[in-house]
Amino acid sequence: MSQHKASRFLGAGLTQVILAGYTILALFPIALIIINSFKSRGAIFDNPLALPTSETFSLIGFQKVLKESHFTLYFGNSLTVTITSLVLILLFGAMAAWALSEYKFKGSRILTLFFAFGIMVPIRLGTVSILKLMVSLSLVNTLTALILVYVAQGLPLAIMILSEFMQQIPKELKEAARCDGVGEFKIFFQVILPLIRPAVATVAVFTMVPIWNDLWFPLILAPGDSTQTVTLGVQQFIGQYVTNWNAVLASLTLAVLPVLVMYVFFSRQLIRGITAGAVK
Missing domain, CATH: 1.10.3720.10 (MetI-like)
Incomplete structure (x- = not known):
């Protein structure tokens, strides 16, 4: 019985990990677009994955x-x-x-x-x-x-x-x-x-x-x-x-x-x- 519960727990955990990975994969491009829309042109090309800072924040777009x-x-x-x-x-x-x-x-x-x-x-x-x-x-x-x-x-x-x-x-x-x-x-x-x-x-x-x-x-x-x-x-x-x-x-x-x-x-x-x- 314990093995059955353990297998079910592992199966549920694996499902959650897969769903979480798919969520990150789907939301990553959207997050990347939103983050870089608030940055200057130079900051976009220097480090596109970085969050806007006081120096790179810009609303020019x-x-x-x-x-x-x-x-x-x-x-x-x-x-x-x-x-x-x-x-x-x-x-x-x-x-x-x-x-x-x-x-x-x-x-x-x-x-x-x-x-x-x-x-x-x-x-x-x-x-x-x-x-x-x-x-x-x-x-x-x-x-x-x-x-x-x-x-x-x-x-x-x-x-x-x-x-x-x-x-x-x-x-x-x-x-x-x-x-x-x-x-x-x-x-x-x-x-x-x-x-x-x-x-x-x-x-x-x-x-x-x-x-x-x-x-x-x-x-x-x-x-x-x-x-x-x-x-x-x-x-x-x-x-x-x-x-x-x-x-x-x-x-x-x-x-x-x-x-x-x-x-x-x-x-x-x-x-x-x-x-x-x-x-x-």
């Missing part, structure tokens, strides 16, 4: 970003595109997942396979066709083009995750609500959605990060000065021969804040969603 660029505009564009896309993905994804998991109709299985195919095939393969479509619709250099693309990109994964969670909701709960005269819309919004909050948080985090960090579609569909996102706006500080590393690191530090805030806000629901999905 943030000053250049806020004064010499339209960072607030870029930040607002990214925020608008990300939030709008996220709301539409969660709303339409939850409604489609409810329809596929609750109602059995002819072609439902084919439709499910179609959404699964959308997960396997990267949307970037259709960049040329998407660009032609946006040109024909006069949506180039608009935030609407980015929102439409990101909604199409995020819906398949959202539908598959949410439908899996919805299938685990007891049928008796839904039938009881129907017997009480509750309509389908009220069942969906008042009964189903509160029960799948961990899944919604999981989808929100997994969907937000690719949208916020994307450079491909903003560069192709919205490269105009008034429609640039944060990731595209940062590129102006990167030159062929000279790169303003203070401004680059400062802008990256400001850009990573929304992702960290959202993760902290949804962390508990995210962990519940991942563990629930693993158990199921």
Whole structure:
């Protein structure tokens, strides 16, 4: 018995060590960016791993970003595109997942396979066709083009995750609500959605990060000065021969804040969603 407990203790300790190592590996680049964004250019190259001191501390990068660029505009564009896309993905994804998991109709299985195919095939393969479509619709250099693309990109994964969670909701709960005269819309919004909050948080985090960090579609569909996102706006500080590393690191530090805030806000629901999905 003691040997069994010792083996379990060693296994748990090894798991914790591996998870701690992975955490350090994942957070190290972010910490390195934040630390060097508060240092002078010389200090960045002399010792990039050192913390800022009274001699090396500098806010010149943030000053250049806020004064010499339209960072607030870029930040607002990214925020608008990300939030709008996220709301539409969660709303339409939850409604489609409810329809596929609750109602059995002819072609439902084919439709499910179609959404699964959308997960396997990267949307970037259709960049040329998407660009032609946006040109024909006069949506180039608009935030609407980015929102439409990101909604199409995020819906398949959202539908598959949410439908899996919805299938685990007891049928008796839904039938009881129907017997009480509750309509389908009220069942969906008042009964189903509160029960799948961990899944919604999981989808929100997994969907937000690719949208916020994307450079491909903003560069192709919205490269105009008034429609640039944060990731595209940062590129102006990167030159062929000279790169303003203070401004680059400062802008990256400001850009990573929304992702960290959202993760902290949804962390508990995210962990519940991942563990629930693993158990199921």
